[in-house]
Amino acid sequence: MSMPTIDPILEGRRSQPGQLIEVLQDVQEICGYIPADAMKAVAKELGVPLMEVYRVANFYKAFTLKPRGKNVITICTGTACHVRGSDLLIDQVKGQLQLEPGETTKDGTFTVECVNCLGACALAPIVVQNGSYLDHMTPGKLRRIIDKTRGAKRKEASDA
Numbered sequence: 153m154s155m156p157t158i159d160p161i162l163e164g165r166r167s168q169p170g171q172l173i174e175v176l177q178d179v180q181e182i183c184g185y186i187p188a189d190a191m192k193a194v195a196k197e198l199g200v201p202l203m204e205v206y207r208v209a210n211f212y213k214a215f216t217l218k219p220r221g222k223n224v225i226t227i228c229t230g231t232a233c234h235v236r237g238s239d240l241l242i243d244q245v246k247g248q249l250q251l252e253p254g255e256t257t258k259d260g261t262f263t264v265e266c267v268n269c270l271g272a273c274a275l276a277p278i279v280v281q282n283g284s285y286l287d288h289m290t291p292g293k294l295r296r297i298i299d300k301t302r303g304a305k306r307k308e309a310s311d312a
């Protein structure tokens with residue numbers, strides 16, 4: 153997969169190390185992650201050591217260094233969600249999508265991630281799909297959501 157050009161992001165920000173986080177936010181938005189080549193370009197153009205760019209990109213949860221799928225499913229594994237069965241949700245996605253948390257399906261449709269408490273413990277267990285909170289999740293509900301998303305993707309492909 154080729155990286156979209158990040159030249160417009162760097163426009164007017166060259167030699168401004170203080171812009172590092174904002175520039176990385178824009179790279180994340182445009183590319184969907186922070187590619188290694190983008191880190192090198194940002195380091196060079198902003199005048200920040202590459203190690204520092206890497207450290208910042210690695211430190212903040214908002215940044216991801218690997219490409220993510222079109223649909224990001226985040227399963228909360230905090231205490232309340234764990235007690236109410238988040239392990240079963242993880243087993244569901246592992247079996248259905250053939251991946252481990254932190255991975256992306258080969259067709260790039262799904263990325264599954266785990267987080268520690270999303271701050272909605274009363275509604276546990278919580279899953280977030282592309283930014284939408286889904287409460288009181290069960291393996292069955294999750295299976296249907298994944299099936300529906302897959303079905304929509306197949307329909308998109310056959311309509312094209």
Ligand code: FES
Nearest residue numbers: 228230233270272
């Ligand atoms: S533990 Fe899952 S929302 Fe708090």
